[in-house]
Amino acid sequence: MSTANKLLEWWLQLRGRHNRLKQRGLDSVVMLTIWCLWKERNSRTFNICPASTVQQVIGKILGKGDLWARAGAKWMGALGWLETSPLA
Numbered sequence: 001m002s003t004a005n006k007l008l009e010w011w012l013q014l015r016g017r018h019n020r021l022k023q024r025g026l027d028s029v030v031m032l033t034i035w036c037l038w039k040e041r042n043s044r045t046f047n048i049c050p051a052s053t054v055q056q057v058i059g060k061i062l063g064k065g066d067l068w069a070r071a072g073a074k075w076m077g078a079l080g081w082l083e084t085s086p087l088a
Contacts, residue, residue, distance in 0.1 A: 024075035032068065036061045 001009075011030060015023045040057055043049045052060070069081040 021075060021078040025077070025079040025081070028068065028073055028076050029065065029079065029081075032065055033061055036064060 011026075015026055018026065036057065040052055040060075044051055065076060065081055069076040073081075
């Protein structure tokens with residue numbers, strides 16, 4: 001089984017444990033995480049930027065997630081994003 005298939009299987013199993021509103025929140029968080037990882041990869045590859053640490057990348061994900069939730073990403077709010085965010 002490929003890595004992509006394993007990721008998809010994990011995501012679908014995780015979604016299956018929650019109601020529709022929280023499923024949408026999980027979808028948003030997974031997409032946000034992948035997007036931030038993609039941006040980090042592009043920054044390293046094309047901009048010749050120094051690599052961020054794992055903690056810095058996690059901080060970027062949490063920061064963007066906080067902004068998304070504050071901007072009205074109601075599905076992330078269903079996961080309690082704003083209540084648990086270190087930026088709240």
